[in-house]
Amino acid sequence: MSALEGLLLSTMVFLVIAMMVSFLRLLQGKTLWDRILMLNIISTKVILFVAVLALYLDSVVLLDIAISYGIIGFLTITLLSKFIMAGGREK
Numbered sequence: 001m002s003a004l005e006g007l008l009l010s011t012m013v014f015l016v017i018a019m020m021v022s023f024l025r026l027l028q029g030k031t032l033w034d035r036i037l038m039l040n041i042i043s044t045k046v047i048l049f050v051a052v053l054a055l056y057l058d059s060v061v062l063l064d065i066a067i068s069y070g071i072i073g074f075l076t077i078t079l080l081s082k083f084i085m086a087g088g089r090e091k
Contacts, residue, residue, distance in 0.1 A: 008056040015049045036081060043073035
């Protein structure tokens, strides 16, 4: 195993641990905005994980998936925030 492979593997392990901690924070969020922020952070960490995995596996297709997931995640958080700011289901 080369030094780069070891670095990429340790980065992926660190990202998985960070996602688990963020998920626990998502469950413990005091306000709705805290939970949305944690959802956005988890989405970003998933994108980073897929990008590092693409480097590890030397796969261009996974980078395309990471970019697509990033766009979908951004649109989802934006539309969800707009929905909540407009009053959500209460109107």
